Amino acid sequence: MIIAKNISKSFDDNHVLNDISLTCKKGETNLIIGESGSGKTVLLKSILGIHQIDKGQIIYGDDVFTDMNHKEKQKIRQEIGMVFQGGALFDSSTVFENIIFPLQMFSKMSKVEMHNRVRFCLERVNLHNVDDLYPSEISGGMQKRVAIARAVVLNPKYLFFDEPNSGLDPKTAIVIDNLIKELTIDFNTVTVINTHDMNSVAEIGDNIAFIYNGQKWWYGNKEEIMHTDNKELNDFVFATKLMRDLKK
Amino acid sequence: MNTFYHIGRYLLFMKKVFKRPQKSSIFLNNVFFEIEKLGINSIMIVLIISVFMGAVITLQTAYNIELSFVPLYLVGLGTRDSMFLEFSSTIVALILAGKVGANIASEIGTMKIHEQIEALNMMGVNSESHLVLPKIIAAVLTFPLLTLFSMFIGILGGYLAVYFTNAVPIDDFVYGLHYYFIPFYITYSLIKVVIFAFIIATIPAYHAYYVQGGALEVGKASTKGVVYSSILILFFNVVITQILLS
Numbered sequence: 001m002i003i004a005k006n007i008s009k010s011f012d013d014n015h016v017l018n019d020i021s022l023t024c025k026k027g028e029t030n031l032i033i034g035e036s037g038s039g040k041t042v043l044l045k046s047i048l049g050i051h052q053i054d055k056g057q058i059i060y061g062d063d064v065f066t067d068m069n070h071k072e073k074q075k076i077r078q079e080i081g082m083v084f085q086g087g088a089l090f091d092s093s094t095v096f097e098n099i100i101f102p103l104q105m106f107s108k109m110s111k112v113e114m115h116n117r118v119r120f121c122l123e124r125v126n127l128h129n130v131d132d133l134y135p136s137e138i139s140g141g142m143q144k145r146v147a148i149a150r151a152v153v154l155n156p157k158y159l160f161f162d163e164p165n166s167g168l169d170p171k172t173a174i175v176i177d178n179l180i181k182e183l184t185i186d187f188n189t190v191t192v193i194n195t196h197d198m199n200s201v202a203e204i205g206d207n208i209a210f211i212y213n214g215q216k217w218w219y220g221n222k223e224e225i226m227h228t229d230n231k232e233l234n235d236f237v238f239a240t241k242l243m244r245d246l247k248k
Numbered sequence: 249m250n251t252f253y254h255i256g257r258y259l260l261f262m263k264k265v266f267k268r269p270q271k272s273s274i275f276l277n278n279v280f281f282e283i284e285k286l287g288i289n290s291i292m293i294v295l296i297i298s299v300f301m302g303a304v305i306t307l308q309t310a311y312n313i314e315l316s317f318v319p320l321y322l323v324g325l326g327t328r329d330s331m332f333l334e335f336s337s338t339i340v341a342l343i344l345a346g347k348v349g350a351n352i353a354s355e356i357g358t359m360k361i362h363e364q365i366e367a368l369n370m371m372g373v374n375s376e377s378h379l380v381l382p383k384i385i386a387a388v389l390t391f392p393l394l395t396l397f398s399m400f401i402g403i404l405g406g407y408l409a410v411y412f413t414n415a416v417p418i419d420d421f422v423y424g425l426h427y428y429f430i431p432f433y434i435t436y437s438l439i440k441v442v443i444f445a446f447i448i449a450t451i452p453a454y455h456a457y458y459v460q461g462g463a464l465e466v467g468k469a470s471t472k473g474v475v476y477s478s479i480l481i482l483f484f485n486v487v488i489t490q491i492l493l494s
């Protein structure tokens with residue numbers, strides 16, 4: 001479990017997060033939704049400790065992350081896999097080198113074991129014959145999958161995704177969504193996902209937190225979100241004609 | 249105020265850069281990679297500027313003393329000492345600040361804006377040390393060798409200039425090359441270039457590491473990195489010269 005308790009974060013006068021509390025559950029997908037600029041990425045990066053929070057507490061399992069020193073945080077981070085909004089693959093390394101990097105850095109595996117593990121992860125995200133290509137030589141959807149493979153290569157307990165299917169066509173987006181769901185169940189991870197994609201919400205929203213005005217405005221699951229009478233959430237969920245028609 | 253802010257942040261950055269590498273095999277690999285990128289790939293440009301600098305110093309000296317009663321061997325001596333004292337260290341360093349500095353800044357800046365540095369930090373990698381320390385070591389090891397190479401090539405350039413133009417008799421030129429040779433000049437140059445190498449590897453890296461925004465900002469950070477490292481090179485040139493040669 002990951003627990004965020006009363007966290008606040010501002011940049012100068014811009015109060016992005018205001019007293020947000022959130023519990024992310026194990027073996028389930030925990031979605032953070034909200035409009036562009038609502039602070040989803042800031043919330044995710046605050047939970048990850050990339051942003052220093054102004055107030056509040058973050059707890060991973062039984063450990064209070066916010067009380068840890070640099071070394072202890074580094075240790076926890078090896079149990080976290082993160083897929084960034086833009087993929088954040090290393091441009092100057094091939095697909096294979098990108099995925100094997102965390103293993104070379106932190107595992108005590110032999111060369112053969114490392115290669116097998118990378119093979120397994122590539123297989124798992126359904127990528128074939130791309131080992132020696134550079135990130136710029138593969139499609140956006142493939143880049144996302146490489147980033148996911150890199151995120152799971154160390155067998156993480158916690159998985160974070162920032163907009164995993166932004167810039168992808170609906171069909172590829174569903175493939176990625178399902179992959180995330182499967183990985184969450186297979187590896188029994190605490191999975192936290194930022195998204196503004198209503199398809200993902202309907203598809204894999206085990207738990208959903210709606211961020212509005214710097215606050216956790218609503219919390220529920222994919223069934224509840226369709227029948228809520230929360231005005232701001234309704235405006236967000238049923239912003240498109242397609243969704244409005246669906247509701248009818 | 250702003251200057252103090254940068255000095256403070258640079259020093260904190262350096263403290264993180266000099267953290268012990270987390271995995272020695274990866275670290276060594278990176279060092280060799282940087283030696284190739286920063287050092288070996290700079291051989292050609294050093295060769296070109298050195299041969300022409302040597303030639304032009306020789307010709308300028310030769311044509312300037314033509315009418316006077318100054319001994320002709322001074323042409324060789326002048327070329328040698330100019331190369332050894334100043335050109336092969338300071339000028340080569342300025343050129344490398346442009347080439348290598350821009351390269352380092354654009355590489356690290358691009359990694360920064362594309363969240364690759366955050367990705368490293370997230371994995372638990374000390375990104376400052378992982379990215380910058382190999383560059384420092386590579387530059388500090390290879391730039392002195394490039395300086396020695398430049399000295400040799402510069403003299404060769406002078407020799408070729410004399411050979412083809414007969415600006416002074418070749419024997420006088422060669423005599424001048426040997427005349428009153430002070431080995432400490434080489435030591436002095438090498439000490440300078442080690443410090444310049446450190447500047448070139450760290451200042452552009454520092455500016456790029458804290459860049460925010462997009463490609464435009466990376467370009468700006470790259471320019472800043474090159475300009476500030478050049479100014480620092482010129483400044484330390486004066487300081488070290490005063491310390492070592494006075």
Ligand SMILES: Nc1ncnc2c1ncn2[C@@H]1O[C@H](COP(=O)(O)OP(=O)(O)OP(=O)(O)O)[C@@H](O)[C@H]1O
Nearest residue numbers: 011014016034035036037038039040041042043196
């Ligand atoms: N490093 C930063 N420095 C200053 N302000 C920031 C920083 N990062 C984010 N912000 C501000 O925080 C607010 C929320 O940004 P954030 O990136 O979290 O939005 P988001 O919900 O992820 O949007 P999107 O869906 O477009 O990714 C914005 O007003 C942004 O300007």
Ligand SMILES: [Mg+2]
Nearest residue numbers: 040041085162
């Ligand atoms: Mg975002």
